[in-house]
Each structure stands twice: as C-alpha cells, then as structure tokens.
Amino acid sequence: MAKARCFTAFLLISSLFLAPYFSISEADSSAPIESGLSWTFYESSCPKVESIIRKQLKKVFKKDIGQAAGLLRLHFHDCFVQGCDGSVLLDGSASGPSEQDAPPNLSLRATAFEIIDDLRERVHKECGRVVSCSDILALAARDSVYLSGGPDYDVPLGRRDGLTFATRNVTLQNLPPPTDNADAILSSLATKKFDPTDVVALSGGHTIGISHCSSFTNRLYPTQDPNMDKTFANNLKGICPAANSTNTTVLDIRSPDKFDNKYYVDLMNRQGLFTSDQDLYTNSKTRGIVTSFAVNETLFFEKFVLSMLKMGQLSVLTGKKGEIRANCSIRNPDNKLYLASVVEEEVEEEAWSEF
Numbered sequence: 001m002a003k004a005r006c007f008t009a010f011l012l013i014s015s016l017f018l019a020p021y022f023s024i025s026e027a028d029s030s031a032p033i034e035s036g037l038s039w040t041f042y043e044s045s046c047p048k049v050e051s052i053i054r055k056q057l058k059k060v061f062k063k064d065i066g067q068a069a070g071l072l073r074l075h076f077h078d079c080f081v082q083g084c085d086g087s088v089l090l091d092g093s094a095s096g097p098s099e100q101d102a103p104p105n106l107s108l109r110a111t112a113f114e115i116i117d118d119l120r121e122r123v124h125k126e127c128g129r130v131v132s133c134s135d136i137l138a139l140a141a142r143d144s145v146y147l148s149g150g151p152d153y154d155v156p157l158g159r160r161d162g163l164t165f166a167t168r169n170v171t172l173q174n175l176p177p178p179t180d181n182a183d184a185i186l187s188s189l190a191t192k193k194f195d196p197t198d199v200v201a202l203s204g205g206h207t208i209g210i211s212h213c214s215s216f217t218n219r220l221y222p223t224q225d226p227n228m229d230k231t232f233a234n235n236l237k238g239i240c241p242a243a244n245s246t247n248t249t250v251l252d253i254r255s256p257d258k259f260d261n262k263y264y265v266d267l268m269n270r271q272g273l274f275t276s277d278q279d280l281y282t283n284s285k286t287r288g289i290v291t292s293f294a295v296n297e298t299l300f301f302e303k304f305v306l307s308m309l310k311m312g313q314l315s316v317l318t319g320k321k322g323e324i325r326a327n328c329s330i331r332n333p334d335n336k337l338y339l340a341s342v343v344e345e346e347v348e349e350e351a352w353s354e355f
C-alpha cells in the first residue's frame with residue numbers, strides 16, 4: 001500500500017514537469033469499473049509492472065515519438081473489435097502483425113506489436129507470467145498519451161487475453177472507415193454505448209500520428225471536398241499526387257507529435273484530415289463539443305480520460321476467462337491437447353517465473 005502511494009506520488013511529481021496543468025490520477029481511482037477489474041490488480045503479484053512499462057517507453061519514444069501514436073491506435077483497435085482482449089495482437093487477426101493485405105486504413109505499425117511483446121518479456125522476466133498482453137497494451141496506450149504531453153490517468157487492470165482473433169468481417173464491422181460522416185460515426189459508436197462527447201473526445205486521439213494517402217484521397221480526387229481548406233488541400237495534393245500514392249502525412253498539422261487540443265483547432269479551420277474528423281465540426285450534434293475542446297484543453301483532457309476508461313473496459317475478459325499469454329502474438333499451446341501431466345504444467349509455470 002505504501003509502495004502504491006509512493007508510486008502515485010512519483011507520477012504526480014513527474015507530471016509537474018511534463019503536463020503541468022493536468023492530472024486526475026487521484027480523482028478517477030474512485031470511478032466505477034467493470035467487475036473483475038481493479039485499480040490495484042498487480043499490487044502484490046507484479047508491483048513494478050507500471051514502472052517497467054513507463055521506463056521502457058520513455059526510452060522508445062526518445063528515439064521515435066511516432067511510436068506513441070502506433071501504440072494508442074493499437075489499443076483502440078483491440079478494444080473496438082471483440083473487446084480489450086489482446087486479440088488484435090494475435091497472428092491471423094485482420095489487422096494483426098502478420099496481415100499483409102489488411103485494408104490500408106487498418107494498417108497498424110509493425111513496430112507497435114514488437115514494442116508490446118518486448119514489454120511483455122520485460123514484465124514477465126520480473127514477475128513471471130502474471131500480466132496479460134491486453135493490460136500491457138492498455139498501460140502502453142496510457143503512457144503514449146502522457147509521454148506525448150497528454151493527461152496521466154490510472155488504468156483499471158485485470159484484463160485477460162482472448163483465445164481467438166476476430167475475423168476480417170467482424171473487424172471491418174467494428175472499425176468505422178475514415179470516409180464515414182459524423183452521423184455514421186455517432187451511430188456506429190452508439191452501439192458501444194459511446195455518446196457524442198465520447199465520440200468527439202476519442203477522435204482527439206488524432207492529435208498525434210500519421211495516415212496513408214489512401215485514407216483521405218477521396219477528399220481530393222476526383223473532386224475536392226468543399227469542407228477542406230484550399231491551401232491545406234493543395235499541400236495534401238503535393239504529398240499525395242494521386243489517389244493511389246503510398247506517402248503518409250501527419251494527422252494534426254499544428255502539433256503532430258504533441259498530445260494537445262490542437263486537433264480541434266484544425267477542425268475549426270477546416271484542416272481535419274478525414275471526413276470522419278472534419279464532419280464533427282460540420283454536424284450540429286458535435287460542433288459545439290469540438291469548439292469547447294478547442295478553447296479549453298483541460299476540458300478535453302478530462303473528457304478524453306473518461307472516454308478512454310470506457311473504451312479500455314469494452315467486453316473485457318476477467319477472472320478465469322481467457323488466459324495470460326506467454327507470447328502476445330500466439331495463444332498458449334493447449335496443454336490438455338498434449339495430455340501433459342499437471343506436474344509438467346506446474347514445472348512450465350515455474351520456468352516462466354524464472355525467465
């Protein structure tokens with residue numbers, strides 16, 4: 001307990017340097033959470049899990065801050081498709097590590113998968129196989145936000161890893177395309193109980209990261225979207241000279257690597273990259289929310305944290321469901337199939353905790 005408090009104090013102190021205006025680390029610990037999850041889940045089984053992840057990600061982001069965006073998006077894809085069960089990490093998932101023919105708008109960074117399994121290895125080395133890949137991903141997404149300049153917040157833990165990846169169809173059904181307008185995004189996310197404020201706040205994830213041309217060239221060719229600023233459109237045409245161009249560009253032109261509220265300022269200037277972004281400012285149901293976040297970053301951070309907590313608990317597996325994967329990209333070999341004895345299984349567990 002003393003250790004936990006000490007750790008919180010450390011977070012609050014470091015947030016004084018990195019995000020001087022915001023920390024609700026204390027306040028949200030009392031928010032209601034899904035049964036089976038806990039704010040102190042690994043307090044005795046792996047007390048260092050959060051510090052191991054944060055320390056390593058600080059190193060990773062120092063070399064390439066772009067990786068933060070890749071990790072944040074990976075957590076979003078995990079949670080939206082079949083719940084936050086690490087299924088997106090499995091080989092064979094429609095946008096997973098080994099999927100070469102995923103639609104371009106699903107393309108996740110290969111390095112994001114590697115970073116998660118590297119964190120998994122570090123954590124399991126310290127504690128044995130007790131922390132799930134889905135929890136590691138949720139913590140990595142939180143640290144990606146915080147270490148890019150965004151809010152710090154506590155993440156309820158205790159997710160377990162799913163045994164199956166989602167089919168391509170299920171994946172496509174659950175991840176709306178960037179070509180959707182705000183009404184389509186609102187109704188898609190309403191099926192997961194997200195309200196318009198959640199939709200606008202979560203879309204703020206686009207304050208960091210990049211996109212391939214193919215995700216937005218429908219707004220440039222054959223005709224230019226009248227809701228796009230003309231200078232912005234001309235610059236994008238330079239980066240993406242044709243609809244099939246393979247270049248990438250930043251999602252938030254004002255501060256592409258910083259987690260801040262500038263994404264909403266972009267939208268107010270008709271410099272949103274996707275239809276799904278820009279239409280949030282056109283649509284009367286969401287326009288006021290966009291404006292309120294553009295003028296008040298504290299408000300955006302507060303709402304973003306609440307929506308991330310919601311997203312991070314979508315259809316989680318807890319208790320005895322699922323498993324704790326020994327390798328984030330493959331499910332554990334089912335020992336029962338090989339008629340392994342209980343003794344052998346126990347020996348294997350020992351081996352993991354020694355690892």
Ligand code: HEM
Binds near residue numbers: 108176203
């Ligand atoms: C609301 C519906 C959403 C749509 C339609 C959408 C669509 C997209 C698309 C098309 C890309 C670019 C993919 C590419 O061409 O490479 C992208 C990137 C990204 N998205 Fe979203 N997204 C949505 C919600 C979210 C949410 C909820 C988050 C996180 C809170 C998020 C975080 C990101 C990040 C960080 C990137 C950049 C990834 C990188 O740089 O590797 N998105 N999104």
Ligand SMILES: *[C@@H]1O[C@H](CO)[C@@H](O)[C@H](O)[C@H]1NC(C)=O
Binds near residue numbers: 169
């Ligand atoms: C997947 O979706 C496509 C198009 O909607 C449909 O033609 C196909 O039958 C679906 N496949 C499965 C396995 O459900």
Ligand SMILES: *[C@@H]1O[C@H](CO)[C@@H](O)[C@H](O)[C@H]1NC(C)=O
Binds near residue numbers: 105106172176178215
């Ligand atoms: C990807 O984008 C294309 C066109 O831009 C769209 O037809 C497709 O539905 C999108 N799919 C997803 C899953 O975003």
Ligand SMILES: *[C@@H]1O[C@H](CO)[C@@H](O)[C@H](O)[C@H]1NC(C)=O
Binds near residue numbers: 238239241245246247
């Ligand atoms: C984008 O790709 C084209 C080739 O399709 C290339 O000529 C151009 O220089 C690239 N632009 C940028 C900004 O990377």
Ligand SMILES: *[C@@H]1O[C@H](CO)[C@@H](O)[C@H](O)[C@H]1NC(C)=O
Binds near residue numbers: 242244245246
């Ligand atoms: C894009 O399409 C054009 C013509 O349709 C073709 O000449 C070009 O090679 C394609 N470029 C890429 C990067 O696929």
Ligand SMILES: *[C@@H]1O[C@H](CO)[C@@H](O)[C@H](O)[C@H]1NC(C)=O
Binds near residue numbers: 296298299302
């Ligand atoms: C900005 O939002 C915060 C958090 O909701 C609120 O406390 C504050 O009063 C707002 N600031 C302004 C200037 O409206």
Ligand SMILES: *[C@@H]1O[C@H](CO)[C@@H](O)[C@H](O)[C@H]1NC(C)=O
Binds near residue numbers: 091328329
């Ligand atoms: C995890 O499994 C993948 C796929 O089988 C394999 O390529 C990778 O080397 C494994 N990672 C570790 C650390 O064993």
